[in-house]
Amino acid sequence: MAILTKEEAKKIIDKVLAYSKADEMSVGLSGSRTGNIRYARNSVSTSGETTNLSLAVTAVFGKKSGTSTINEFDDASLEKTVRRAEEIAKLAPDNPEYVPMLGPQKYLDINSFSESTAGITPDYRAQAAFDSIDPCVKKNLTAAGYLEDTTGFSAIGNSKGLFGYNKSTSIDFSITVRTADGKGSGYAARDFNDASKLSAKSATEVAMQKALASSEAKALEPGKYTVILEPTAAVDLLQNMMGSMDARNAEEGRSFLGKKGGGTRLGEKLFDERVTIYSDPQNLEIPGSPFGGGGGRFGGGGSDGRPQEKVVWVEKGVVKNMYYSRYWAEKKGVKAIAPPSGFIFEGGTQSLADLIKGTEKGILVTRLWYIRAVDPQTLLYTGLTRDGTFYIENGKIKHPVKNFRFNESPVIMLNNLEAMGKPMRASGNLVPPLKIRDFTFTSLSDAV
Amino acid sequence: MKRRDFIQLAGLGTGAFMLPGLAMGRNVAPEALLAPGLDVAVKKRLADAALNAAKAKGASYADVRIGRYLNQFVVTRENKVQNIVNTESYGVGVRVIANGCWGFAAVVDAKNEAQMAKAAEDAVAIAKANSKLMKEPVQLAPQKGFGEVSWKAPIKKNAFEVPIQEKVDLLLAVNNAAMTNGANYVNSVMFQVNEQKYFASTDGSYIDQDIHRIFPQFNVTAIDPKSGKFQTRNALSAPMGMGYDYLQTNPSDKVTGITTRYNKGYDMLEDATSAAQQAKEKLTAKSVEAGKYDLILDPSHLWLTIHESVGHPLELDRVLGYEANFAGTSFATLDKWQSKNFQYGSKEVNLVADKLQVGSLGAVGWDDEGVNTKKWDLVKDGVLVNYQATRDQAHIIGEKESHGCSYADSWSSVQFQRMPNVSLAAGKTPLSVEDMIKDVKKGIYIIGDGSFSIDQQRYNFQFGGQLFYEVKDGKIVGMLNDVAYQSNTQEFWNSCSQVCDDRDYRLGGSFFDGKGQPSQSSAVSHGSSTTRFNGVNVINTARKI
Numbered sequence: 006m007a008i009l010t011k012e013e014a015k016k017i018i019d020k021v022l023a024y025s026k027a028d029e030m031s032v033g034l035s036g037s038r039t040g041n042i043r044y045a046r047n048s049v050s051t052s053g054e055t056t057n058l059s060l061a062v063t064a065v066f067g068k069k070s071g072t073s074t075i076n077e078f079d080d081a082s083l084e085k086t087v088r089r090a091e092e093i094a095k096l097a098p099d100n101p102e103y104v105p106m107l108g109p110q111k112y113l114d115i116n117s118f119s120e121s122t123a124g125i126t127p128d129y130r131a132q133a134a135f136d137s138i139d140p141c142v143k144k145n146l147t148a149a150g151y152l153e154d155t156t157g158f159s160a161i162g163n164s165k166g167l168f169g170y171n172k173s174t175s176i177d178f179s180i181t182v183r184t185a186d187g188k189g190s191g192y193a194a195r196d197f198n199d200a201s202k203l204s205a206k207s208a209t210e211v212a213m214q215k216a217l218a219s220s221e222a223k224a225l226e227p228g229k230y231t232v233i234l235e236p237t238a239a240v241d242l243l244q245n246m247m248g249s250m251d252a253r254n255a256e257e258g259r260s261f262l263g264k265k266g267g268g269t270r271l272g273e274k275l276f277d278e279r280v281t282i283y284s285d286p287q288n289l290e291i292p293g294s295p296f297g298g299g300g301g302r303f304g305g306g307g308s309d310g311r312p313q314e315k316v317v318w319v320e321k322g323v324v325k326n327m328y329y330s331r332y333w334a335e336k337k338g339v340k341a342i343a344p345p346s347g348f349i350f351e352g353g354t355q356s357l358a359d360l361i362k363g364t365e366k367g368i369l370v371t372r373l374w375y376i377r378a379v380d381p382q383t384l385l386y387t388g389l390t391r392d393g394t395f396y397i398e399n400g401k402i403k404h405p406v407k408n409f410r411f412n413e414s415p416v417i418m419l420n421n422l423e424a425m426g427k428p429m430r431a432s433g434n435l436v437p438p439l440k441i442r443d444f445t446f447t448s449l450s451d452a453v
Numbered sequence: 454m455k456r457r458d459f460i461q462l463a464g465l466g467t468g469a470f471m472l473p474g475l476a477m478g479r480n481v482a483p484e485a486l487l488a489p490g491l492d493v494a495v496k497k498r499l500a501d502a503a504l505n506a507a508k509a510k511g512a513s514y515a516d517v518r519i520g521r522y523l524n525q526f527v528v529t530r531e532n533k534v535q536n537i538v539n540t541e542s543y544g545v546g547v548r549v550i551a552n553g554c555w556g557f558a559a560v561v562d563a564k565n566e567a568q569m570a571k572a573a574e575d576a577v578a579i580a581k582a583n584s585k586l587m588k589e590p591v592q593l594a595p596q597k598g599f600g601e602v603s604w605k606a607p608i609k610k611n612a613f614e615v616p617i618q619e620k621v622d623l624l625l626a627v628n629n630a631a632m633t634n635g636a637n638y639v640n641s642v643m644f645q646v647n648e649q650k651y652f653a654s655t656d657g658s659y660i661d662q663d664i665h666r667i668f669p670q671f672n673v674t675a676i677d678p679k680s681g682k683f684q685t686r687n688a689l690s691a692p693m694g695m696g697y698d699y700l701q702t703n704p705s706d707k708v709t710g711i712t713t714r715y716n717k718g719y720d721m722l723e724d725a726t727s728a729a730q731q732a733k734e735k736l737t738a739k740s741v742e743a744g745k746y747d748l749i750l751d752p753s754h755l756w757l758t759i760h761e762s763v764g765h766p767l768e769l770d771r772v773l774g775y776e777a778n779f780a781g782t783s784f785a786t787l788d789k790w791q792s793k794n795f796q797y798g799s800k801e802v803n804l805v806a807d808k809l810q811v812g813s814l815g816a817v818g819w820d821d822e823g824v825n826t827k828k829w830d831l832v833k834d835g836v837l838v839n840y841q842a843t844r845d846q847a848h849i850i851g852e853k854e855s856h857g858c859s860y861a862d863s864w865s866s867v868q869f870q871r872m873p874n875v876s877l878a879a880g881k882t883p884l885s886v887e888d889m890i891k892d893v894k895k896g897i898y899i900i901g902d903g904s905f906s907i908d909q910q911r912y913n914f915q916f917g918g919q920l921f922y923e924v925k926d927g928k929i930v931g932m933l934n935d936v937a938y939q940s941n942t943q944e945f946w947n948s949c950s951q952v953c954d955d956r957d958y959r960l961g962g963s964f965f966d967g968k969g970q971p972s973q974s975s976a977v978s979h980g981s982s983t984t985r986f987n988g989v990n991v992i993n994t995a996r997k998i
Contacts, residue, residue, distance in 0.1 A: 045778065046588075046775065049583055050775060051867055052579070052583060055559070055865065059479070073480050073481070076562075092482060093539075098537075100534065131582075134586070149775075151779070151970040183774070183777060183782075257638060258683060259638065261998060263683070266679065275998075375908065379915075380994055380995075380996065381685075387904065387937070389906070391781075391908070410906075412937075414996055414998055447939065448939050452781070452912050453910065
């Protein structure tokens with residue numbers, strides 16, 4: 006019931022729109038089934054499954070809008086929801102930034118649905134947990150992990166004839182393995198649309214190796230080091246940067262893309278010339294949503310119906326695009342580019358092992374943790390390394406090192422680029438391992 | 454709901470879009486927030502249906518939470534209302550122990566006995582399935598039943614009864630005050646929450662509770678177009694377990710000094726005026742010279758340091774490893790506690806857990822597993838003496854009863870150990886802020902919370918703030934910028950040399966504390982008086998891009 010077909014969804018949306026007495030009306034209909042299993046101390050702690058199907062109706066009179074939501078689908082409930090949205094709209098204050106709804110749109114064909122994920126059962130999740138816990142128990146290690154899978158659909162429609170439908174699946178797995186004495190800790194994370202690509206066992210093996218190898222870490226003096234950030238580590242800083250590419254903030258002068266004397270740094274070379282970042286909803290490894298404009302991970306929830314398309318954000322180090330709200334784009338007379346649902350950082354062909362081999366002295370970073378903005382003007386972030394930090398000398402991993410706190414800006418970091426490896430999927434993006442010189446570590450942490 | 458979603462909703466993050474349909478329940482008309490929930494007799498009947506069904510299926514223990522969660526957010530920027538959101542979420546969560554193992558099931562909009570029984574049966578089935586992978590059966594600390602009882606937050610004015618127009622008028626006046634005092638931009642928001650929770654368990658408790666929270670907040674930006682620099686200043690408000698009465702100010706609620714701070718009543722207009730002036734002042738403030746300083750930390754700042762470096766590491770589930778994959782574990786291991794001489798801080802440091810504190814975010818009559826709330830010591834005269842525990846953890850630390858730290862953020866979430874209010878007790882010797890500053894040769898006085906980051910075992914941290922004042926030879930000499938301090942939890946608390954007395958005691962808090970997978974949010978207060986820490990490492994955060 007929770008996953009409606011395109012035809013079933015359209016039928017409900019059309020019915021809702023037929024009840025409308027408002028100037029404009031939009032409808033969002035979405036459903037999902039989400040299952041999870043969580044374990045710690047080599048034992049399952051919680052597991053569950055929830056299904057959800059809900060309808061949101063937005064009614065507009067002039068510049069006033071109101072939204073009502075419901076999860077009952079009989080005719081009387083649908084009509085009641087429409088009337089309630091209309092009542093709320095009439096009572097709302099004018100929104101001077103209201104932009105009339107979009108008419109029919111052409112959406113890209115995107116395949117983000119996988120039968121293998123949609124067919125996941127509680128037994129599958131229990132088996133994944135077992136495959137992860139069992140090898141740890143055998144090696145006297147302690148596993149804590151989490152697996153979550155979602156199958157869902159999302160449909161949008163409005164009184165101007167717009168309609169869109171998308172069905173998608175996803176699976177996220179993360180595992181932390183610790184040694185019994187608490188001196189070593191390793192981590193691995195994987196995410197896919199297609200669950201058949203996930204091996205909880207092999208991800209756990211990576212975390213186990215890191216846990217064992219990270220025991221008895223030595224302290225290095227904090228300072229500037231050449232680092233190799235694995236994709237799992239690099240993605241967090243890059244996501245923060247991509248989340249700060251809103252045009253309005255830049256044009257208002259309160260963003261790293263704002264410019265001295267007014268204006269923005271659009272068109273300026275801000276990064277090393279090897280840096281190219283784009284988004285492509287049709288990319289087979291990270292298929293996105295066909296519609297966005299709020300639906301993107303960097304823009305909040307819901308969708309205003311804008312089609313997602315391929316957008317180049319940074320090309321050869323030059324800022325090529327920023328994203329817009331429809332209001333701001335109209336005011337500025339430019340195309341309302343929607344925030345992306347994921348990004349692709351073009352990398353090289355080297356493996357992580359190749360990058361390590363080519364490093365005379367450096368630090369390999371598995372994961373970054375508790376990243377917080379320190380200065381939005383320079384995109385300075387602080388945070389720590391975690392779950393596997395190693396010293397590299399003459400192309401080889403020499404020994405584990407104690408974790409560091411860093412204070413670094415992704416903008417500075419992408420100017421200090423030494424080399425890039427082959428991109429890998431990380432949190433819904435494609436990110437290469439990055440070799441960076443002069444990465445700033447400001448203090449040591451005793452945490453394991 | 455994740456903190457990020459809240460921030461985006463509030464427009465406090467970058468690139469925020471104001472869209473409804475969030476995972477907080479259904480959007481409703483504002484009047485619906487005042488409609489009565491189910492009658493308590495109906496709730497009892499529903500609860501009994503679930504408890505009986507669970508027992509019939511072989512559960513050795515069961516509890517039911519019938520929850521109605523109401524939210525209202527009013528969001529504005531400059532002279533515009535950006536969004537008004539009213540949401541309601543109603544449903545039931547049933548938790549059981551069967552075959553020694555926990556099981557949980559939830560059902561939306563449950564209104565009849567059959568739905569209740571089905572949820573209970575599902576929970577038992579899940580417990581039995583999970584018991585196959587169980588290592589050790591759940592040991593629940595005994596808890597007496599309380600019969601039919603109720604608790605209501607002692608609010609003076611229900612925020613939902615205040616017309617939306619009045620809130621809109623206030624926020625727009627706040628924005629106007631900021632703009633006319635030199636701000637280039639201002640976002641403001643009013644969060645209001647009401648949890649109507651009914652708890653029943655096979656121990657014989659039927660507990661009806663009505664909990665209110667409020668959080669007025671703003672963010673002011675000042676820009677210097679010539680240099681392209683911008684600075685912000687956030688509100689010095691605290692989220693409170695209060696009604697709209699938090700916004701009715703009395704002179705006695707104000708703490709005057711280098712800038713006005715607030716106690717149990719918040720003057721939002723006055724604070725916005727100061728914020729705009731101070732954001733401008735920050736544009737030309739002196740960049741700090743890195744080095745060791747004595748820090749004088751205002752309660753509006755120190756709450757967050759307490760939260761991160763004391764509240765979280767003393768969560769027993771973290772200590773035991775249940776949060777290892779996400780939030781992490783803790784340096785405050787059981788052996789340190791067992792030694793009875795682990796010096797968490799200096800002798801001045803007394804840290805107290807308290808679920809009773811009036812007006813705090815954590816105050817309730819009973820927790821989400823039917824335990825009556827209390828107050829207990831975590832760190833006494835500097836020594837680690839206790840943790841925060843739930844019923845199934847109490848035996849691990851030799852306690853005969855739970856601390857009452859169980860909480861779930863929704864009827865649909867399973868309850869687990871959450872932080873109580875954790876506060877630094879006021880100093881016993883009379884001491885004012887002025888007297889404290891008089892003795893400081895080289896220091897920084899920090900007001901308001903800013904950037905925060907701490908490692909996964911809670912050793913190494915870094916904090917920013919809103920306002921930084923340089924103290925030289927016992928006097929405040931001017932404003933500083935680019936300040937962050939880094940320390941190690943034990944080193945930091947052992948550098949605590951003075952705590953002002955209870956005249957200066959105020960609450961701060963977190964409205965959106967995240968924990969768990971899937972993540973749950975909770976609200977918690979942290980009280981303190983202004984406190985001095987000697988010789989803390991300060992870094993300069995200025996960079997050029």
